[in-house]
Amino acid sequence: MSCSYTYPSGYIVTSTFWFTKNDAEGNPVSLSDDADYKARVTYHKDNKNDCTLRITDLRESDSATYKFRFITDQTGGRFTGNPGVTLSVTDLQVKVTPYSVVSAWKTLTCTTCVLTDNPTYIWYKNGQIVTDNTSPYSVYPDAADSYSCAVKSNEDLHTPAVCVQDQSCNRVTYIDKSICALKGSSVDISCTYSSYHPIKTTFWFRSDKSVPEDLTRDPEYAGRALESLHSTLRITDLRESDSAEYKFRFNTQISGWGYSFPGTILSVTDLQVKVTPAAEGQKTLTCSTTCTLTDNPTYIWYRNGQRLDESTSLQYSVNNSYSDSYSCAVKSHEDIQAPAVCVVGESCMNVTYTHQSICALKGSTVDISCFYTHPSWHNVTEVSWFNKWESGVTKDLSLNPEYADRVEYHRQTEKDSTLRITDLRESDSTEYKFKFTTDEARWGSSFPGTTLTVTDLQVKVTPATEAGKRTLTCITTCTLTDNPTYIWYQNGHKVKEDTSSLDSDSFSDADSYSCAVKGRDDLLSPAVCQKCWSVTYTHQSICALKGSTVNISCSYTYPSNHEIKTAFWLTKWSGKEAEDLSSVPGYEGHIEYLGDKESDCTLRITDLRLSDSAGYRFRFITSGEKFHGSPVPLTVTDLQVKITTSLFSSWVTLTCSTTCTLTDNPTYIWYKNGHKVKEDTSSQYSDYLRDPDSYSCAVKGHGYLHSPAVCVRGQNCWSVTYPHQGVCALKGSTVDISSTYDIGDDTITSSHWFSSKQSSSWKDELVPENLTTDPGYAGRVEYVGEKERGRSTLRITDLREEDSAEYKFIFNTQTSGWGYSFPGTTLTVTGNTALTTFR
Numbered sequence: 013m014s015c016s017y018t019y020p021s022g023y024i025v026t027s028t029f030w031f032t033k034n035d036a037e038g039n040p041v042s043l044s045d046d047a048d049y050k051a052r053v054t055y056h057k058d059n060k061n062d063c064t065l066r067i068t069d070l071r072e073s074d075s076a077t078y079k080f081r082f083i084t085d086q087t088g089g090r091f092t093g094n095p096g097v098t099l100s101v102t103d104l105q106v107k108v109t110p111y112s113v114v115s116a117w118k119t120l121t122c123t124t125c126v127l128t129d130n131p132t133y134i135w136y137k138n139g140q141i142v143t144d145n146t147s148p149y150s151v152y153p154d155a156a157d158s159y160s161c162a163v164k165s166n167e168d169l170h171t172p173a174v175c176v177q178d179q180s181c182n183r184v185t186y187i188d189k190s191i192c193a194l195k196g197s198s199v200d201i202s203c204t205y206s207s208y209h210p211i212k213t214t215f216w217f218r219s220d221k222s223v224p225e226d227l228t229r230d231p232e233y234a235g236r237a238l239e240s241l242h243s244t245l246r247i248t249d250l251r252e253s254d255s256a257e258y259k260f261r262f263n264t265q266i267s268g269w270g271y272s273f274p275g276t277i278l279s280v281t282d283l284q285v286k287v288t289p290a291a292e293g294q295k296t297l298t299c300s301t302t303c304t305l306t307d308n309p310t311y312i313w314y315r316n317g318q319r320l321d322e323s324t325s326l327q328y329s330v331n332n333s334y335s336d337s338y339s340c341a342v343k344s345h346e347d348i349q350a351p352a353v354c355v356v357g358e359s360c361m362n363v364t365y366t367h368q369s370i371c372a373l374k375g376s377t378v379d380i381s382c383f384y385t386h387p388s389w390h391n392v393t394e395v396s397w398f399n400k401w402e403s404g405v406t407k408d409l410s411l412n413p414e415y416a417d418r419v420e421y422h423r424q425t426e427k428d429s430t431l432r433i434t435d436l437r438e439s440d441s442t443e444y445k446f447k448f449t450t451d452e453a454r455w456g457s458s459f460p461g462t463t464l465t466v467t468d469l470q471v472k473v474t475p476a477t478e479a480g481k482r483t484l485t486c487i488t489t490c491t492l493t494d495n496p497t498y499i500w501y502q503n504g505h506k507v508k509e510d511t512s513s514l515d516s517d518s519f520s521d522a523d524s525y526s527c528a529v530k531g532r533d534d535l536l537s538p539a540v541c542q543k544c545w546s547v548t549y550t551h552q553s554i555c556a557l558k559g560s561t562v563n564i565s566c567s568y569t570y571p572s573n574h575e576i577k578t579a580f581w582l583t584k585w586s587g588k589e590a591e592d593l594s595s596v597p598g599y600e601g602h603i604e605y606l607g608d609k610e611s612d613c614t615l616r617i618t619d620l621r622l623s624d625s626a627g628y629r630f631r632f633i634t635s636g637e638k639f640h641g642s643p644v645p646l647t648v649t650d651l652q653v654k655i656t657t658s659l660f661s662s663w664v665t666l667t668c669s670t671t672c673t674l675t676d677n678p679t680y681i682w683y684k685n686g687h688k689v690k691e692d693t694s695s696q697y698s699d700y701l702r703d704p705d706s707y708s709c710a711v712k713g714h715g716y717l718h719s720p721a722v723c724v725r726g727q728n729c730w731s732v733t734y735p736h737q738g739v740c741a742l743k744g745s746t747v748d749i750s751s752t753y754d755i756g757d758d759t760i761t762s763s764h765w766f767s768s769k770q771s772s773s774w775k776d777e778l779v780p781e782n783l784t785t786d787p788g789y790a791g792r793v794e795y796v797g798e799k800e801r802g803r804s805t806l807r808i809t810d811l812r813e814e815d816s817a818e819y820k821f822i823f824n825t826q827t828s829g830w831g832y833s834f835p836g837t838t839l840t841v842t843g844n845t846a847l848t849t850f851r
Contacts, residue, residue: 013065013097015080019089027083030055030065032076040081040092048073050326051304067099069304075101100125104171106161111150118176122147122161132164136173138182139261140270153177156208156266160273168274182207184260184269190277192303195250196348196368201258201276202244209264216245217271219257224271227258229483231512235491247278249369249491255280279303283350285340290329295355297328299340310343314352316361318456330355335387335453337362347443347460359387363446363455369463371490374436375535375553379422380462381430382446390450397421397431399442401457406447413694414439417669433464435673441466465490469537471527486513486527486537497530503545504640520544522571526642534627536642545570547613547630547641555672556620558650559717559737563606564615566630566641574634576609583626583643590631590640598623620648647672651719653707664724668695668709679712683721685730686822686831699724704756704827706731708834716818716835729756732821732830738838741811748796749837750805751821758825765795765806766832769817780822780832788814811841 019025029042030053043049043065055065063080079096083089102125111117122133133147137159147161158181162170168189175181187202201216215226216239227237227245236248243260259275262268281301290296299311313320313328315338320328330338337360341349347368354360366381386392397419398406410419415433422430429446445461448454467488474483486498500508500515502523508515509530519525524546528536534553539546550565570576580592581603593599593615607613613630627643649670656665668680682690682697684707690697691712699705706729710718716737723729732753741747749765766780770788774781784793789808797805804821820836823829 013067013078013099015063015065015093015097016061017063017080017082017091017093018061019082019084019091023084023086023089025082026085028055028063028080029082030063030078030080032078040079063093070101072101072103075099104161104163104169106159106171106174108174108176116153118151118153120147120149120151120159120161120176122149122163122171127163134162134164134167134170136160136162136170136270136273138267138270139173139184139273141272151176156181158183162274168277170274173273180206180208182267182269184262184273186260186274186276188276188306189274190279192279192281192301192305193250194301194305194342194345194348195252195280195282197250197345198246198248199250199278200244200246201278203260203276205243205260205262205269207262207264207269209266211262211264214243214260214262215239216258216260219259219271219275224259224261234485234513235488250280252280252282254278281305283340283342283348285338285350285353287353287355293332295330295332297330297338297340297355299326299328299342299350305342312341312343312346314339314341314349314456314459316453316456317352317363317459319458332356333360335360335390339459341460347463349460352459359385361386361450361453361455363448363459365446365462367462367493368460369465369490371465371467371488371492372436373488373492373529373532373535374438374466374468376436376532377432377434378436378464379430379432380444380464381428382462383428384446384448384455385427386448386450386453390452392448392450394447394449395421395429396447397429397444398447398457399444401445406445406457409444411665411696413696416667416695418673436466438466438468440464467492469527469529469535471525471537471540473540482519484515484519484525484527484540486515492529499528499530499533499536501526501528501536501539501642504539504547504642524569534643534645539641541569545637545639547639549641549644551644551675553645553647555647555649555670555674557670557674557711557714557717558620558622558648560620560714561616561618562620562646564617564628564644564646566607566613566615566644567611568613568630568632568639568641569611570632570634570637570639574636577633577635579605579607579609579613579630579632581605581613581615581628581630582640583628585629585640593628617646622648622650624648649674651709651711651717653709653719653722655722655724657701657724662701663698664701666697666699666707666709666724668697668711668719674711681710681712681715681718683708683710683718683831683834685828686721686732686834688831688833701725704729704758710835716838718835721834728754730754730758730825730830732823732834734821734835734837736837737835738840740840740842743811743813743841743843745811746807746809747811747839748805748807749819749839750797750803751836752803753821753823753830754802755823755825758827761824761826763804763821763823765793765804765819765821767817767819768832780820783819808839813841813843815839816841 031040035041043053052068077096077098079092081092105123107121107123109119111119132145135142135149153176155177158173158175160171160173172185173183184203184205193199217224227233238246257275257277281303284300286298286300288296310324313323334356337352337354339350339352352362363382363384372378396408398409400407418434420432443461443463467490470487472485472487497511498513522544524539524541524544526537526539538548547568556562582590582593604616606616625648627645629641629643631640649672652669654667654669679693680695703725706721706723708718708721721731732751734751764782766783770786771777783789792809794807796807797803818836818838822832
């Protein structure tokens with residue numbers, strides 16, 4: 013609404029505004045203060061001459077008389093421009109009337125109040141624009157046809173499509189003309205439709221594409237666009253680049269709904285906090301967006317990372333403070349918050365996360381980073397990452413047993429922190445937050461952090477088209493971060509590398525297909541096929557203990573017209589000649605093929621060594637073809653006890669550490685001075701610190717594969733170490749079973765060997781008896797090397813098969829003794845004519 017104003021010279025204009033109503037006291041209410049007009053009105057307040065008013069997103073309730081008012085510095089110097097401007101807001105309707113009594117033609121009229129500026133009209137027939145630009149508009153009716161009209165330059169404000177004959181014509185009606193949604197959120201764009209003829213296909217598309225293309229097939233929307241029932245398009249993880257006009261189209265055997273008919277305009281915005289001066293010593297904060305959010309949201313405010321309960325409006329008034337930062341979010345979308353801003357200066361309490369959300373592959377490594385600031389006169393006393401909190405109490409992630417040996421903290425400067433999580437599991441999917449405390453303040457725990465979603469890869473196969481082509485999609489449960497490059501495999505061979513997660517071709521039913529992401533080729537999807545060649549492993553990677561036995565389970569398929577000739581495993585392959593692992597030196601008697609020549613291809617490896625760490629792959633040869641699966645990485649690890657102490661505590665935290673994450677979530681066993689003290693799924697154990705104590709850990713089911721005992725302080729503590737976990741000896745021969753021990757600063761009072769196999773003959777089953785007093789070993793047992801401090805050897809002669817048992821060494825001191833539950837050396841006596849072996 014254009015206007016200009018003048019006033020006498022010598023006056024100074026102090027206030028200008030538009031209004032439509034007065035308050036209870038009869039004073040005009042400025043539109044900018046009216047809740048119905050907020051964020052929709054702008055007008056010039058340059059106090060010169062221009063007083064033009066602009067109102068956006070007009071509503072029928074805006075119909076009113078608008079008046080401009082200005083106030084000067086002189087008494088009585090107030091003026092209102094009467095009679096004002098009367099605004100009538102109308103929508104468009106298509107009115108259908110017969111052309112004449114004797115004619116089948118119809119007259120269509122785009123009815124409104126008399127629009128200003130003699131507009132040009134646009135007509136749509138079945139969603140497609142027609143050339144006629146007048147109103148009224150004459151048409152010859154067809155039962156299938158619908159018509160709609162709009163005014164040029166306001167095409168989005170079109171009328172609903174109407175049938176000119178019957179009510180079953182072609183129609184599409186959008187639920188919303190426009191939607192404003194938050195970046196990172198999800199949106200549903202819906203319409204209703206009907207068709208006179210049977211429908212063959214339906215899809216959604218962007219109007220800015222030169223050719224209408226099904227949005228669910230667009231690589232930019234891969235994994236984010238889903239067309240549900242009832243013609244609703246859902247787009248997840250919204251990006252600013254998703255801002256566009258979206259249209260629905262259907263096709264019949266005869267025609268289809270046109271693609272020029274206006275659809276729903278989506279605007280994607282982020283949140284920003286704008287700071288403006290208010291009363292003295294105060295600021296007004298506004299949670300700002302580039303469009304007006306749909307559905308009148310409730311706002312949430314944060315101060316220094318802590319949620320405030322007293323304000324739920326778009327604006328919030330605060331006192332000036334150099335320390336405080338503020339951020340805002342929208343209720344039900346608390347994870348999508350505005351960056352925190354300082355009220356005064358630039359060094360307030362603040363944490364900024366590099367990513368609001370991250371999608372990463374199961375088994376991979378992820379870095380979650382942030383930057384933080386604080387006033388220069390504050391000193392940081394504590395920093396940590398966490399993902400669990402109750403009533404404001406958080407737990408440092410590095411002390412969480414579920415993340416033992418998988419979490420590291422890194423930093424490059426004094427104002428950044430990176431949380432690194434390795435060997436990702438699906439259970440790691442959650443929100444991660446950073447916390448820091450200074451000597452004067454702390455960053456709150458309710459401020460949104462970074463949400464991590466862990467996904468695996470799957471190949472989705474769409475039905476064949478008329479041209480015989482299928483589409484393979486490398487799908488994930490979330491959109492992978494950093495726009496990865498995808499690798500496609502056909503029958504285990506790499507065939508394609510592309511930034512698209514889609515692959516369309518005439519695929520053979522006899523072939524298998526899998527996908528991976530470049531840089532993590534080892535984390536590929538299971539192979540899919542119809543009647544094809546495939547190898548499927550139960551585990552994509554395996555972590556197992558040194559000395560244990562592992563089964564690498566797998567199954568395989570092949571076309572029914574083939575017959576298996578050879579099947580074997582391998583670790584090294586030049587691409588030409590594959591070498592059967594059973595013929596490789598060092599694997600004799602060490603591996604066993606448990607599979608068959610039908611579908612099972614399980615490999616067993618016994619007495620694992622660190623050198624067995626490698627990629628293992630299965631290969632089979634048929635009467636006509638050869639096929640191999642991708643390698644399964646096997647990592648062999650031993651156990652080590654890591655000690656974490658505190659300068660201010662007498663407690664110590666012990667971690668049973670491995671170089672990889674053991675498969676199948678094991679239960680851990682803890683030993684203190686040879687006594688079993690704990691059995692738990694946690695790999696950590698806490699205890700009171702004492703100088704003579706030593707600790708060792710093992711995994712349930714593999715107790716003999718325990719870690720070396722370690723001292724909690726220094727190198728002088730109780731311990732017993734066996735050179736061999738197992739000994740195999742011939743019946744009738746002699747064997748030496750040795751141990752080394754340390755008693756710290758104590759004095760040894762007694763020591764002996766025993767076997768728990770003989771516990772039934774002990775006077776007290778909890779007090780092991782000396783093997784030399786056992787009648788079953790009379791004259792056959794002696795201790796050698798006893799004069800050498802710190803070493804003891806048990807010698808058994810004339811070995812019998814019933815001597816097969818576990819043998820342990822214990823000692824007693826003036827204060828206590830070495831526990832009898834600590835694993836020893838297992839002796840196996842055999843009648844076979846083989847040499848004595850140790851392991």
